[in-house]
Amino acid sequence: MTDPAPLNWTFKALPARENEVPFGEIASRNWNVLAGDVMLPAAVLRESALDHNLRWMQRFCELTGVEICPHGKTTMAPELFKRQIAAGAWGMTAATTAQVRVYRQHGINRILFANELIGRQNILYILDELDRDPDFDFYCLVDSDAAVEILEGALAERKSPRRLQVLVELGLPGGRAGVRSEAEIIALAERVAQSSHLALRGVEAFEGIVQSDSDREDRVRQFLKRLIDVAEICDNMGFFEGRPLLTAGGSSFFDFVAEMPRDELRSRFTIVLRSGCYVTDDSEFYQGTVEKLLRRSRAAASLGDGLRPAIELWAYVQSRPEPTRIIAGLGKRDASHDVTLPKPLSGVRAGSSKPEALGADYRTVRLDDQHAYLDVPPDSELQVGDMICFGISHPCTTFDRWQAMYVADDDLNVVGAIRTYF
Amino acid sequence: MTDPAPLNWTFKALPARENEVPFGEIASRNWNVLAGDVMLPAAVLRESALDHNLRWMQRFCELTGVEICPHGKTTMAPELFKRQIAAGAWGMTAATTAQVRVYRQHGINRILFANELIGRQNILYILDELDRDPDFDFYCLVDSDAAVEILEGALAERKSPRRLQVLVELGLPGGRAGVRSEAEIIALAERVAQSSHLALRGVEAFEGIVQSDSDREDRVRQFLKRLIDVAEICDNMGFFEGRPLLTAGGSSFFDFVAEMPRDELRSRFTIVLRSGCYVTDDSEFYQGTVEKLLRRSRAAASLGDGLRPAIELWAYVQSRPEPTRIIAGLGKRDASHDVTLPKPLSGVRAGSSKPEALGADYRTVRLDDQHAYLDVPPDSELQVGDMICFGISHPCTTFDRWQAMYVADDDLNVVGAIRTYF
Numbered sequence: 098m099t100d101p102a103p104l105n106w107t108f109k110a111l112p113a114r115e116n117e118v119p120f121g122e123i124a125s126r127n128w129n130v131l132a133g134d135v136m137l138p139a140a141v142l143r144e145s146a147l148d149h150n151l152r153w154m155q156r157f158c159e160l161t162g163v164e165i166c167p168h169g170k171t172t173m174a175p176e177l178f179k180r181q182i183a184a185g186a187w188g189m190t191a192a193t194t195a196q197v198r199v200y201r202q203h204g205i206n207r208i209l210f211a212n213e214l215i216g217r218q219n220i221l222y223i224l225d226e227l228d229r230d231p232d233f234d235f236y237c238l239v240d241s242d243a244a245v246e247i248l249e250g251a252l253a254e255r256k257s258p259r260r261l262q263v264l265v266e267l268g269l270p271g272g273r274a275g276v277r278s279e280a281e282i283i284a285l286a287e288r289v290a291q292s293s294h295l296a297l298r299g300v301e302a303f304e305g306i307v308q309s310d311s312d313r314e315d316r317v318r319q320f321l322k323r324l325i326d327v328a329e330i331c332d333n334m335g336f337f338e339g340r341p342l343l344t345a346g347g348s349s350f351f352d353f354v355a356e357m358p359r360d361e362l363r364s365r366f367t368i369v370l371r372s373g374c375y376v377t378d379d380s381e382f383y384q385g386t387v388e389k390l391l392r393r394s395r396a397a398a399s400l401g402d403g404l405r406p407a408i409e410l411w412a413y414v415q416s417r418p419e420p421t422r423i424i425a426g427l428g429k430r431d432a433s434h435d436v437t438l439p440k441p442l443s444g445v446r447a448g449s450s451k452p453e454a455l456g457a458d459y460r461t462v463r464l465d466d467q468h469a470y471l472d473v474p475p476d477s478e479l480q481v482g483d484m485i486c487f488g489i490s491h492p493c494t495t496f497d498r499w500q501a502m503y504v505a506d507d508d509l510n511v512v513g514a515i516r517t518y519f
Numbered sequence: 520m521t522d523p524a525p526l527n528w529t530f531k532a533l534p535a536r537e538n539e540v541p542f543g544e545i546a547s548r549n550w551n552v553l554a555g556d557v558m559l560p561a562a563v564l565r566e567s568a569l570d571h572n573l574r575w576m577q578r579f580c581e582l583t584g585v586e587i588c589p590h591g592k593t594t595m596a597p598e599l600f601k602r603q604i605a606a607g608a609w610g611m612t613a614a615t616t617a618q619v620r621v622y623r624q625h626g627i628n629r630i631l632f633a634n635e636l637i638g639r640q641n642i643l644y645i646l647d648e649l650d651r652d653p654d655f656d657f658y659c660l661v662d663s664d665a666a667v668e669i670l671e672g673a674l675a676e677r678k679s680p681r682r683l684q685v686l687v688e689l690g691l692p693g694g695r696a697g698v699r700s701e702a703e704i705i706a707l708a709e710r711v712a713q714s715s716h717l718a719l720r721g722v723e724a725f726e727g728i729v730q731s732d733s734d735r736e737d738r739v740r741q742f743l744k745r746l747i748d749v750a751e752i753c754d755n756m757g758f759f760e761g762r763p764l765l766t767a768g769g770s771s772f773f774d775f776v777a778e779m780p781r782d783e784l785r786s787r788f789t790i791v792l793r794s795g796c797y798v799t800d801d802s803e804f805y806q807g808t809v810e811k812l813l814r815r816s817r818a819a820a821s822l823g824d825g826l827r828p829a830i831e832l833w834a835y836v837q838s839r840p841e842p843t844r845i846i847a848g849l850g851k852r853d854a855s856h857d858v859t860l861p862k863p864l865s866g867v868r869a870g871s872s873k874p875e876a877l878g879a880d881y882r883t884v885r886l887d888d889q890h891a892y893l894d895v896p897p898d899s900e901l902q903v904g905d906m907i908c909f910g911i912s913h914p915c916t917t918f919d920r921w922q923a924m925y926v927a928d929d930d931l932n933v934v935g936a937i938r939t940y941f
Contacts, residue, residue, distance in 0.1 A: 106620050106621065106624050107940050109615065110617070113641070133639035136617060192888070193560075193889055194535075198528050202528050213838055215848065215904055216558070216848070217555035218559070219558060219559070221535040221536065222536075241840070243902055244904075247904050268840050271844075272840075273846055273892065274837060277840055415634065416697075418695075418696055419692070419693075419699065429916055430919055435851060466916070467592060467615055468695055470695065481635070482638070482665065494851055498919065498941070
């Protein structure tokens with residue numbers, strides 16, 4: 098595994114007087130976030146929560162008899178991939194060829210490409226890599242004759258010795274990619290089964306595309322039921338090569354994917370979940386969906402407490418221009434803003450090292466590129482120079498704002514870091 | 520100036536068979552985007568538009584007798600900073616200490632820190648750098664006694680020989696940072712004028728915080744009028760040291776800042792604009808605000824055509840699962856989505872190298888992390904494997920999704936690249 102590059106001046110949370118810090122020396126620097134040892138804003142992962150979440154998901158998969166192939170796009174952090182694989186992950190999921198390239202640089206051999214593989218350079222990279230390394234176990238999706246023709250054309254041209262492993266993707270009217278009807282997906286599966294360049298290895302769907310305010314759980318179940326039916330039909334028709342995969346499962350409904358298939362189907366298929374966000378969870382959106390999951394899944398509930406938020410963003414109070422308004426040094430450049438805005442969790446007065454929890458009367462109401470606007474109670478003690486710890490919604494769009502994040506213990510001592518590759 | 524690191528596997532648009540490409544060798548590779556030579560999605564800057572925009576803004580400043588100190592946070596691309604300074608920029612504007620660090624690594628000597636300087640490591644970096652380099656010409660903002668006390672404390676502790684140059688920031692009720700009332704800002708200016716550690720060098724505001732649907736232009740003018748009045752009062756009171764700065768001006772209203780001050784004020788103050796987005800403009804939001812600016816500013820109108828959109832995002836059609844729905848390989852990881860979603864500009868059929876303009880009946884209706892959902896007319900010729908060129912709104916939140924962007928001529932030949940530091 099490639100060593101991550103040292104932290105240097107390109108990293109926005111590097112302490113002022115550090116010039117270049119090798120990854121292996123970060124812990125021995127003894128930085129503490131509360132002591133003001135690192136430049137803010139800084140992103141911090143809580144080691145205890147990471148460790149808990151990794152073990153929680155593995156235990157959930159063991160209890161339900163499924164595999165986890167975590168979506169690496171969430172973090173794009175090979176140090177976390179390594180821990181996910183060490184915890185027992187079946188492989189890693191990717192969405193783009195550029196992501197596969199990062200995974201391959203870090204020695205990941207089994208990659209589920211949960212996307213159509215399209216584009217000259219993208220296909221070229223994958224086929225080169227398959228030719229180069231016989232141990233590279235790669236799966237991608239198809240959802241159209243056009244996509245099949247493009248892949249067959251590329252494979253025929255280079256006379257590849259290996260067949261490309263593909264899964265047919267089931268979609269939903271109005272949704273993202275994926276074949277819309279059962280008749281069409283079965284016809285496509287048959288076409289792949291007859292291809293001399295492709296091998297049909299399973300069926301795939303992403304239930305997160307189901308949009309509905311009221312009956313979302315019911316509609317997710319209906320969609321997954323359709324996927325299971327398609328899987329059975331294709332299997333009965335003898336379309337699959339080897340033991341087929343049935344894969345679905347983002348970060349909100351993976352319990353359905355794990356628990357819906359009957360035993361008979363489990364004996365024939367390897368069921369693969371692809372959640373990415375479980376490793377860090379969050380403080381609002383996914384925390385909410387996971388709470389619902391814990392209430393409905395007996396297996397999840399049996400594990401005791403659920404996933405724990407592992408990401409924190411730390412920033413200074415830059416200004417308190419009105420009694421009920423704080424401006425903090427944290428913006429769209431640092432935090433996700435596509436689901437909800439960063440949530441103030443605790444405040445630390447300058448000179449103190451004791452975070453005090455902030456109530457619901459502290460709210461981020463707007464985010465500019467580099468500033469957060471907070472509504473605060475008029476009697477708030479927080480002043481210019483104090484620190485605020487924020488939780489986030491949606492880890493995917495927070496990780497991509499950081500080339501590195503600190504890893505800290507529960508006293509906010511920095512015990513390491515992860516590097517991201519976006 | 521530090522050489523940018525070569526493009527390697529960490530760069531998501533690197534061609535499949537390249538391993539490491541030094542910046543100086545990019546042009547000689549003769550990649551062409553339309554020919555499928557680079558991995559998509561890719562971000563492309565049009566050289567002709569960059570060049571035009573740089574000259575346009577310089578000419579506008581000459582005509583109106585003001586200086587431009589471009590906000591570097593937009594692009595965080597030192598190759599563009601270098602061109603901005605070569606075109607005549609007075610300095611570069613920054614919003615965070617981490618940004619100043621990047622600028623300093625690239626030899627930028629005059630930096631306007633359009634923010635309050637708060638936080639132990641942040642202050643430490645700036646004061647170290649001022650002590651280290653007598654030519655470092657640094658200005659930051661204050662908007663509270665608390666901020667003044669923090670800076671004075673830090674300067675007193677280290678017995679710095681230099682006084683820190685500060686500007687007082689005028690704000691707006693309900694807005695971002697900045698002193699709310701004239702009485703308070705004049706009192707704060709007086710306090711700074713009397714400080715033995717600080718030097719009052721001017722007044723600052725950011726008129727972009729004015730939020731209003733109907734009378735925004737009027738309210739921006741009123742706000743800037745207040746800033747001008749405060750500047751005159753402080754000058755008449757003798758608070759300033761040296762020739763003072765009057766600075767405001769984001770990317771939508773810089774004409775007001777350039778044109779409102781009377782000649783008498785111009786003779787006493789250096790007027791400094793801080794627009795960041797002009798260098799690339801965009802295809803929707805800023806294009807709209809600049810069109811308004813061209814209609815109201817005689818100086819701008821006299822320059823002939825206005826700013827030109829320089830940023831394009833290129834992606835493949837991954838799927839066309841319904842006649843009126845295309846899924847493209849472009850997502851929140853690649854494009855801004857905080858103002859409007861990416862705008863399909865043209866399509867290129869596979870095997871062709873001729874972009875065909877797409878009409879208003881092509882619209883991005885949703886963006887996931889790695890996918891764009893497009894509504895398209897049912898008779899659209901675009902198919903799986905074709906390319907789409909997207910324009911964007913808000914360059915700031917697009918640049919930060921790319922560690923490098925290609926620079927191309929009008930035939931989409933790659934003639935270079937820029938590297939970003941976020």
